[in-house]
Amino acid sequence: xxxxxxxxxxxxxxxxxxxxxxWRYHLELPTPLADWDVWDYWERARTEHMASVLKPGDCLYDxxxxxxxxxxxxxxxVGAGNMVLIEPSTPMWPSIKATWERNxxxxxxxxxxxxxxxxxxxxxxGHLTSNGWPDATDGPMIGKTAYTYLHDNPADIPATTLxxxxxxxxxxxxxxxxxxxxxxxxxxxxxxxxxxxxxxxWVSIHPxxxxxxxxxxxxxxxxFMAGHGYVGTHLSTDHEQHWHxxxxxxx
Numbered sequence: 001x002x003x004x005x006x007x008x009x010x011x012x013x014x015x016x017x018x019x020x021x022x023w024r025y026h027l028e029l030p031t032p033l034a035d036w037d038v039w040d041y042w043e044r045a046r047t048e049h050m051a052s053v054l055k056p057g058d059c060l061y062d063x064x065x066x067x068x069x070x071x072x073x074x075x076x077x078v079g080a081g082n083m084v085l086i087e088p089s090t091p092m093w094p095s096i097k098a099t100w101e102r103n104x105x106x107x108x109x110x111x112x113x114x115x116x117x118x119x120x121x122x123x124x125x126g127h128l129t130s131n132g133w134p135d136a137t138d139g140p141m142i143g144k145t146a147y148t149y150l151h152d153n154p155a156d157i158p159a160t161t162l163x164x165x166x167x168x169x170x171x172x173x174x175x176x177x178x179x180x181x182x183x184x185x186x187x188x189x190x191x192x193x194x195x196x197x198x199x200x201x202w203v204s205i206h207p208x209x210x211x212x213x214x215x216x217x218x219x220x221x222x223x224f225m226a227g228h229g230y231v232g233t234h235l236s237t238d239h240e241q242h243w244h245x246x247x248x249x250x251x
Contacts, residue, residue, distance in 0.1 A: 002141055004102060005034035009073065010044055024048075025073050028102045030095070032143050033067055045236035046202060047073060049244055050176065053200055054078050058173040059109065061162065061199075062086060063116055063186055066178075068096040072103045074176065080105035084169050088115040088148040088157050093136035107131045110169040115148070115159040116179075118188040123158045128168060147180060151213045161189030166197075174200040178240075181209025184216045187224055194228040198247045201230070205241040 008023030015021070023039075047070070054060065054077040062071050065087040075083050080100075085108050087096060093113060100108070113127045113134035126135035148157055166172065171193060177186050183203050193199065203221065210216040218241065222232055230245040 002098070003031045004028050005031060007034050007039055009039050009042070009069075010047065011040040025076065027069055027072055029069055029099065030102075030141060030143075033069065041238075043070075043236075043238065043242065045238075046204070046242040049235050050074065050174075050202060051077055053244075054174055056082075058082060059084065059170060061165075061169075061172040061175040063162070063175060064178040064180070065096055066092060068099045071096075072099065072105065075105055075108075078174075081107065081109055083108040084110040084112070084165070084172065086112045086114070086116055086165075088113070088154075090136045090148070090157070091139070091142045093134060094139045095141045097133050097137040098141055107133075110165075112160075112165060113157075115157055116162050116165065116189060117159055117182060117185040118161065120160040120164045120189070121158060123160060127158050128165075130169070151182070162186065163190055163192040166193050171197040172199045173197075174202075176202045178204040181206045181213045181216075183210065184221050184224060185214065187221065191228065194225075194230070198229075201225070201245040202235075203243050203245065205243060207241070 007027050007029050009027055010024040011021055012024055013022035056079050058078040059082050060074055060078045061084045062074060063086045065071050065085045071083060071085060111129050111134050113136045148154060177183055179186055183205055205218050205221060207218050225232060225245045229247050231248050233244045235242040235244055
């Protein structure tokens, strides 16, 4: 049976005993994830910047949902029903659904059990769902991350582009991307969306994984985004580079 704990995320005050510390967010998380030792600060600059830009009602695409704990934080900014959750790793989906429900959230707008990149293919039934969950949520929760990489191209995981996904789920107002090196490919598959809808884009850039697995560089990301009229702002580097891209003249 899964044990759940209430966790504070992003400490705002450490006055007095630990029990009196103040936190920006509170989450219900399963162990061992809840026992992680980084809740004081993890991706603070990125998260706080998103909170300063996003507003209730914005449609947010979460590319690389993983355990969904950050997705729960994002849902507090835009509303759970405006979230599009995208995660290719089959073992993660039971944890995503359980975490979502444990935190008392309404159904997300759309869920996609698959990869997003520069090319699209056939999406089997049970992988793309509106106001519901993919078939992969039926199964046991896992206690550690299980990545599925675009460069591995697993035969049982469908792939599509963000442009094609937007035709199903609606155009995003904002996109957050954390895909362990495949950042450029994801953005290339969103070219039409970037041009026509101009969403805010947050990208976690992994220079080492980009070079190793995709032959890409951070410069290529910046050149691609500049070519679509976007200007990048570096938010922080903590285990990876965190960038915000907005159309020129808008921060």
